[in-house]
Every structure is written in structure tokens, then in C-alpha cells.
Amino acid sequence: MAVADAQFPPPKVLTYPASAPPSLITQGAEGRLYKTTHLVPGRPCALKYRPPKPYRHPTLDARLTKARISSEAKVLERCWREGVPVPAVYAMDPAAGWMMMEWIEGIPVRVGINEWLGERPEDGAEISSSSQETDQTPLVDLMKRIGTAIGALHKTGVVHGDLTTSNMMLRPTRGGQVDGCAGDEDKARVVEGDVVLIDFGLATQSMADEDRAVDLYVLERAFASTHPRAEKLFAAVLQSYKETFKKAPSVLIKLEDVRMRGRKRSMLG
Amino acid sequence: MALERLDLEHLPAACQVYAAFFRDVSNAEFLHAQLLSRNGEFEYAFIDASSVISRLHLLSAIYSAVNVLLDGALRTPNVHSEIVVSLNTNNNIADAYRRWGITPGKTKDLIVVKVVAPPSGAQEEPPTPIQTQQAIWDHLTQHVQGIPKPLTDAELARAIDWPKVRKYYRLNGVPALERVADEQERWRQSERLAIMGMALRGL
Structure with missing residues (x-):
């Protein structure tokens, strides 16, 4: 037992x-x-x-x-x-x-990204979306799917409260992949699938830009420490977030403020 | 015998659940009257099949009602009425009886559920005389005038009244359903939403 x-x-x-x-x-x-x-x-x-x-x-x-x-x-x-x-x-x-x-099948996004990064030849070196455009496409795609999921979440008036790549699952797509780009197929598989957000234990219902920006900030920080080598790709998350969520621009402006001062609001009051 | 024994996950072994499905029931008035008069021999959950989406949907209601029974927190006379109330998404008991219970003149297709549980608390009524699967089935066939059918999703699908179900479970205009094109998938999603609505009853 x-x-x-x-x-x-x-x-x-x-x-x-x-x-x-x-x-x-x-x-x-x-x-x-x-x-x-x-x-x-x-x-x-x-x-x-x-x-x-x-x-x-x-x-x-x-x-x-x-x-x-x-x-x-x-x-x-x-x-x-x-x-x-x-x-x-x-x-x-x-x-x-x-x-x-x-029960969500699949692996946490954190595991998928790390497996993808682990296969990179130049260990320790930071990667960027510009230098190896073609190579990183599957990972950038995943980032976009993450941004879309968060955009949809915020649109409903919910903030997650604990966004990390461990609190997202990569659920295998039903029916499997259609396009056949051989060679890279196996490698790409680790970052394939639908992004499903999990663990809403700290979630709250909020429409405030501040809360939404903090949500993004928490993910940004978590991402940078969990996947330092892919830090530059985080921009793709914000990009697709902006494309999914109409009110994203004001949230992203707020995100600048939050970056300056940290997650906690000023302690003046 | 069309009385099926249901083995639900995470229920005590001493707790037995039986269910049967009858189509074209002609004596709903009589059965309804037995419930109203609290006839101890008719301790069943009589559920109008037109507002049940699937087997899983039904099992969810049974599971939740038996859990309430085990907690000794029944809010209706017995576990059978609790099953009917569990199908509702709010706490209105009269509403639940009207929507999911047997209704004279309206109910044609009937799901019957019988829970045989060991008397646990003092508030339990004395155990009903009929206990074994065969005895329950004999009693049912004797009193329910209808055509026994297997309790399957396919059979339930023939009895369902979608407009009613959509109204009861607030499925109209739900984005999660509207973007689904495949009918089978849509049915699955509706089932999920109904089960979710029941789980969140009263919240």
C-alpha cells in the first residue's frame, strides 16, 4: 500500500x-x-x-x-x-x-524545457532566439502556447498566483503530430503538446492590471531561475500574451513597474 | 436480470449500489405516490432519465450522495432522495425533485437506483425488508410497468432531452462548448460541465 x-x-x-x-x-x-x-x-x-x-x-x-x-x-x-x-x-x-x-497526462513544462535544453550541444552557453532561429522553433512555439494560456486565463478575470513552469503541464495532443519534419522530430517531442495550467491553490479572481502583472513577473522570475539558458525566449511568452489578451498592453506597462520594485507593492501604507 | 450492481471506486465494501433502467414507464403516478406516502418498501431513487446525460453523470450523483450518507450529513429523508438532490447544481431540494425526480404525467423513462448500506447512525430508519439483488429486482419488475433496458450511455442517449439538460446545467452560451465541433466531444464536455456543476453545488 x-x-x-x-x-x-x-x-x-x-x-x-x-x-x-x-x-x-x-x-x-x-x-x-x-x-x-x-x-x-x-x-x-x-x-x-x-x-x-x-x-x-x-x-x-x-x-x-x-x-x-x-x-x-x-x-x-x-x-x-x-x-x-x-x-x-x-x-x-x-x-x-x-x-x-x-488527471492531466504528460509532463510538467519545466521537465520538457529542461530536456530540450539538455540536448543542446553547447552546455552552459546562453541561447537566444536570434542566433539559432530554426533550431529553437519548437521551444519558441511552446513559449507562445504558454503566453496564450496565460492570456486566456487573465481574460476570464482569474490570476493564478503561483505561475511557474512546474505548474503547467504538457498534455500530449490527441492523434499525434501531423507534419513530418524528420530528424528533429524526436527532439521536438519533449516540448510538444497542449499547455494545461494546474495548481490553482493560490489563485484569486481579479481584473486588476497590478495582479496580472505580478502573475507575469512571478513567472518571469521563476523562468529565469529554472531555465537560465532560455531566459531570452521569455519575450515570446509576452508576445503571444499580448496577441491573446486585449488588455495586455496596460498589464505589460505595469509589468515594467513591478520589475523595478519587485512583487510586493510599496510598504508605505 | 437487468438490475445491475454498480461497483464505485472509493466506497465501503458493505455499501452496495444497484441500478436499473426502464423505458416507457406507464405508472409514474403510482410510483410517485409511493414516494410521497413514504412507503418504506419503495426506498429507491427514481430518476427521470430525460435529464441524465450519461452513466458517469449518474454515478457522480450516487457517489456524492453516498458520501453524504457516510458523513451522516443527509439533508433529505434518505440516501435515495439525496441522489436526486445531488444531481442539482444548487441547494433547492424541491427544484431537484421536480427536475430530476419522477414526475407524474411527464416521466416516461426511469432510472431506478437502490443503495443498500449498513445502518450506521442512529438517525437511520430501520433497514428495509428487501436486501438481495434478486429480491430488489423482483420487487421492481412487480411494480414498475416499463421495458427494462441496459443502463448504457447508448440507451440513455435515446431518452435525453437536451434543451432541458442545457438549461438545468447552464450549458447554453458556454465558450468551452461552443468551440467544439465534434458531437461526441461536445457530449463529453457537457458531461464534464454537469459533473462539475454538481460538485460545486451551492458554491
């Missing part, structure tokens, strides 16, 4: 029999993510569980857990209805602190 770990007792909902034992995928500061099944054996799902915090007053703890699960589900539903690529919500019990979501 993968979950019968005494250190991490699974939520009650996972103690009942299922076709396959749930497996703990990851553990965050606030919650845990299990892979399990929804209703029928052939329907994989992700179960996010926020265990009770012993250091909090029980009443407050229950209220916070419930509010956070509910707000995450609400944001996901809103995004999903609007066609933003996010996992669908399957079932939830906010009082018990769990939510089942669609």
Missing part, C-alpha cells in the same frame, strides 16, 4: 476500496496530491487533500480549509467554462478538505 504510510495518513475518502491503491504524487506546504480513480477504474483523477493543521485552532482550521478548497474549485470551474486549459473538477468535499480533479 503506497499510502499506508504512518507519517501521512490518507484522507478518509481514500481508505475505502478501489481498483488500485492511490499513490502520493507530491507533498506541498498546504496539501498533498494523490493519483487515484474517479467512480470507475478507467478514469484516473488527481485528489488534492488539505490535511487538518494541528497548530491551528480547529474551528479556524476547518474554515480556512473549506474556504480554500471551495475557492480553488470555483476558479477551476470558471476557467473551464471559458475554455481556459485547466483540469476539470470531478468531485469535492470542502469540509473534509479534498477535491478530485481531472
Whole structure:
């Protein structure tokens, strides 16, 4: 039993029999993510569980857990209805602190980019979109898809709150690739697929340029530290963001301000 | 026997769920009256199949209702009425009965669900006399006047009333649906939206 770990007792909902034992995928500061099944054996799902915090007053703890699960589900539903690529919500019990979501196949964008960069011959050297235009096309394409996804997200009035390349999945496209540019095909495969945004645990509903700009800034910083060699390509994200989202220009102006002062707003007040 | 035993993931083994599907039911009035009179022998979820999208959609409602039962947090008389209420996207119980429950004069195609759960809490009513799959089926065939059909997506698709479903689950004008051209895919997405709406009930 993968979950019968005494250190991490699974939520009650996972103690009942299922076709396959749930497996703990990851553990965050606030919650845990299990892979399990929804209703029928052939329907994989992700179960996010926020265990009770012993250091909090029980009443407050229950209220916070419930509010956070509910707000995450609400944001996901809103995004999903609007066609933003996010996992669908399957079932939830906010009082018990769990939510089942669609399981997104594929790898995190972070892994895809690193695999792509790992194959580059000149290790350590910074790459730029201009010097090796043709070579970097698949990666630039991925950046554009990221920008499009974020643009669509912001358009619905949601800010993610924790945009990183780990919080985006590369879901394999159904039916596979059509065009046959041989040779580079295998290499390009690691950055292929639909970008799906995940982990809306810190997401909020906001239409403010400030919040949107901070969202982009957080990703920009995360990107620069996770993939320093591809830092220059980040411009492609902003470019397609601008093409997807009508109100992008004012957000990008705000982004300049945020870059100057950092994520936190002035502490004067 | 067309009474199917449903094995849902993440439910206690002691909890058994059975379901059957009848088409062209002619005695909806009688069945409805049994529910109104709280006849203990008719502890079933009678669901109007015209507002059910798919098997998975139905299973979602059952799963959520049984979870509520296990938590001892029923807001309706029993787990069967809770299944009907679970199909709703808001907390209006009367509304849910009207939309998804059996309606005299309207319901033609009927899904019947029976949950046999061990009496857990004190608030449980005494266990109903009929317990085994064969006994449930005998009782149903004796009282439901309709044509038994397998509970499959294909059969359910013949009974569905799309305008109604679209209204109940607010599927009109949803961008995620409008951009889908393929009919099969659209059906899948509608199912997802319905399940999501149910999961977020009352939020």
C-alpha cells in the first residue's frame, strides 16, 4: 500500500476500496496530491487533500480549509467554462478538505524545457532566439502556447498566483503530430503538446492590471531561475500574451513597474 | 436480470449500489405516490432519465450522495432522495425533485437506483425488508410497468432531452462548448460541465 504510510495518513475518502491503491504524487506546504480513480477504474483523477493543521485552532482550521478548497474549485470551474486549459473538477468535499480533479497526462513544462535544453550541444552557453532561429522553433512555439494560456486565463478575470513552469503541464495532443519534419522530430517531442495550467491553490479572481502583472513577473522570475539558458525566449511568452489578451498592453506597462520594485507593492501604507 | 450492481471506486465494501433502467414507464403516478406516502418498501431513487446525460453523470450523483450518507450529513429523508438532490447544481431540494425526480404525467423513462448500506447512525430508519439483488429486482419488475433496458450511455442517449439538460446545467452560451465541433466531444464536455456543476453545488 503506497499510502499506508504512518507519517501521512490518507484522507478518509481514500481508505475505502478501489481498483488500485492511490499513490502520493507530491507533498506541498498546504496539501498533498494523490493519483487515484474517479467512480470507475478507467478514469484516473488527481485528489488534492488539505490535511487538518494541528497548530491551528480547529474551528479556524476547518474554515480556512473549506474556504480554500471551495475557492480553488470555483476558479477551476470558471476557467473551464471559458475554455481556459485547466483540469476539470470531478468531485469535492470542502469540509473534509479534498477535491478530485481531472488527471492531466504528460509532463510538467519545466521537465520538457529542461530536456530540450539538455540536448543542446553547447552546455552552459546562453541561447537566444536570434542566433539559432530554426533550431529553437519548437521551444519558441511552446513559449507562445504558454503566453496564450496565460492570456486566456487573465481574460476570464482569474490570476493564478503561483505561475511557474512546474505548474503547467504538457498534455500530449490527441492523434499525434501531423507534419513530418524528420530528424528533429524526436527532439521536438519533449516540448510538444497542449499547455494545461494546474495548481490553482493560490489563485484569486481579479481584473486588476497590478495582479496580472505580478502573475507575469512571478513567472518571469521563476523562468529565469529554472531555465537560465532560455531566459531570452521569455519575450515570446509576452508576445503571444499580448496577441491573446486585449488588455495586455496596460498589464505589460505595469509589468515594467513591478520589475523595478519587485512583487510586493510599496510598504508605505 | 437487468438490475445491475454498480461497483464505485472509493466506497465501503458493505455499501452496495444497484441500478436499473426502464423505458416507457406507464405508472409514474403510482410510483410517485409511493414516494410521497413514504412507503418504506419503495426506498429507491427514481430518476427521470430525460435529464441524465450519461452513466458517469449518474454515478457522480450516487457517489456524492453516498458520501453524504457516510458523513451522516443527509439533508433529505434518505440516501435515495439525496441522489436526486445531488444531481442539482444548487441547494433547492424541491427544484431537484421536480427536475430530476419522477414526475407524474411527464416521466416516461426511469432510472431506478437502490443503495443498500449498513445502518450506521442512529438517525437511520430501520433497514428495509428487501436486501438481495434478486429480491430488489423482483420487487421492481412487480411494480414498475416499463421495458427494462441496459443502463448504457447508448440507451440513455435515446431518452435525453437536451434543451432541458442545457438549461438545468447552464450549458447554453458556454465558450468551452461552443468551440467544439465534434458531437461526441461536445457530449463529453457537457458531461464534464454537469459533473462539475454538481460538485460545486451551492458554491
